[in-house]
Amino acid sequence: MKLQAFLDGELPEREAREILAWSQRDREAASLLAELRNIRQALAKSEPHLSHPESREFFWSKIEREIQRLKPHPVAAPPRSGFAALRRWLFPAVAVSALVIAGVIAYFQAPTAAVQTVADADAPTVETTLANSDATTYRDASEGTTLVLFSYATDDNPVKKPTAIN
Amino acid sequence: MSGINYSSADDDALVKAARQGELAAFEELVFRHRDQIYARAFSMTRHEEDAVDLSQEAWIKGWQRLGQFQGDSSFTTWMTRIVINLCLDHLRKQKRHRTDSIEELEEDSGGVERQMPVVTVNPTAGLERAELRKKIDGALGQLTAEHHTVLVLHEFEDMDYKTIAKTVGCSMGTVMSRLFYARRKMAALLADLRKES
Numbered sequence: 001m002k003l004q005a006f007l008d009g010e011l012p013e014r015e016a017r018e019i020l021a022w023s024q025r026d027r028e029a030a031s032l033l034a035e036l037r038n039i040r041q042a043l044a045k046s047e048p049h050l051s052h053p054e055s056r057e058f059f060w061s062k063i064e065r066e067i068q069r070l071k072p073h074p075v076a077a078p079p080r081s082g083f084a085a086l087r088r089w090l091f092p093a094v095a096v097s098a099l100v101i102a103g104v105i106a107y108f109q110a111p112t113a114a115v116q117t118v119a120d121a122d123a124p125t126v127e128t129t130l131a132n133s134d135a136t137t138y139r140d141a142s143e144g145t146t147l148v149l150f151s152y153a154t155d156d157n158p159v160k161k162p163t164a165i166n
Numbered sequence: 167m168s169g170i171n172y173s174s175a176d177d178d179a180l181v182k183a184a185r186q187g188e189l190a191a192f193e194e195l196v197f198r199h200r201d202q203i204y205a206r207a208f209s210m211t212r213h214e215e216d217a218v219d220l221s222q223e224a225w226i227k228g229w230q231r232l233g234q235f236q237g238d239s240s241f242t243t244w245m246t247r248i249v250i251n252l253c254l255d256h257l258r259k260q261k262r263h264r265t266d267s268i269e270e271l272e273e274d275s276g277g278v279e280r281q282m283p284v285v286t287v288n289p290t291a292g293l294e295r296a297e298l299r300k301k302i303d304g305a306l307g308q309l310t311a312e313h314h315t316v317l318v319l320h321e322f323e324d325m326d327y328k329t330i331a332k333t334v335g336c337s338m339g340t341v342m343s344r345l346f347y348a349r350r351k352m353a354a355l356l357a358d359l360r361k362e363s
Binding site: 001028040043046048056059070 | 189193200201205208214221222225226229230284295298299300302303306317320321322326327342343345349350352
């Protein structure tokens with residue numbers, strides 16, 4: 001294999017001179033070197049020429065179809081700086097965070113009032129406003145009556161007691 | 167659109183247009199160089215269908231990576247490197263599923279080539295170029311994938327031992343021994359072919 005490395009120019013100059021000298025005095029080495037040289041020369045000028053077996057149109061159609069499928073066009077240059085790369089992630093992350101924060105704020109500020117209505121088309125309705133648990137509304141459409149009961153604490157009695165407004 | 171005449175433009179102009187998104191410019195590049203890329207894929211794989219598929223894949227990757235082409239080498243050299251790497255990946259996958267024959271194992275273990283008698287008469291002397299190409303193609307087909315790969319990379323791609331070792335993923339010693347075996351085997355095969363004819 002030293003002969004091969006010599007033939008391929010892969011040896012340092014001093015070693016190449018030694019191999020050359022050896023091949024010149026040793027018949028077997030000279031024969032082997034000649035064989036390797038013949039094959040190398042033959043290959044150098046005789047790479048097989050091959051034609052693509054498919055038609056130009058058919059081959060291109062397959063490539064084009066795959067390129068279209070893999071869009072977008074990939075020629076855009078990659079980010080050249082670390083900040084540019086960071087910015088690609090930072091802006092979307094900030095946007096998502098803002099949405100999350102807005103959602104949380106909206107949730108906690110949402111009115112806690114809920115109106116529960118016990119409904120019966122004919123029966124009187126009673127509404128309890130949870131936001132203000134001190135008020136209860138009694139409405140009787142047939143009688144044209146609306147009664148609102150308030151409960152509040154007084155100085156004398158810290159326990160809330162109802163007061164009716166007709 | 168660049169407004170260039172694709173059929174008369176040189177490769178640099180076509181690459182520039184293709185990088186701007188002009189698919190027609192890229193089509194012209196494919197048309198011009200598809201035979202060469204296919205031939206390289208075939209010389210690596212020795213299988214027509216695989217070579218067609220791998221060369222197609224190489225062109226698609228070429229389109230995707232046009233932004234990375236710096237112009238340090240020619241466009242065809244750059245595309246050839248892409249198809250070579252695809253072929254090597256393909257051969258590695260095949261090797262994992264392949265059962266080596268005894269002959270292939272002997273070749274891989276080294277030493278067999280030293281027992282081959284030296285071919286003293288130039289087996290290719292006097293052959294017409296077309297005939298020589300045909301014989302060489304036939305002989306290449308009788309080498310194992312590992313051997314014809316290093317031969318192709320060294321003889322047709324002008325890669326040195328170190329570059330081949332890095333490309334293929336083996337040591338320089340392995341490259342040298344495979345190349346040595348491949349050349350000796352080619353000499354023997356061509357000598358046999360000459361005797362037959």
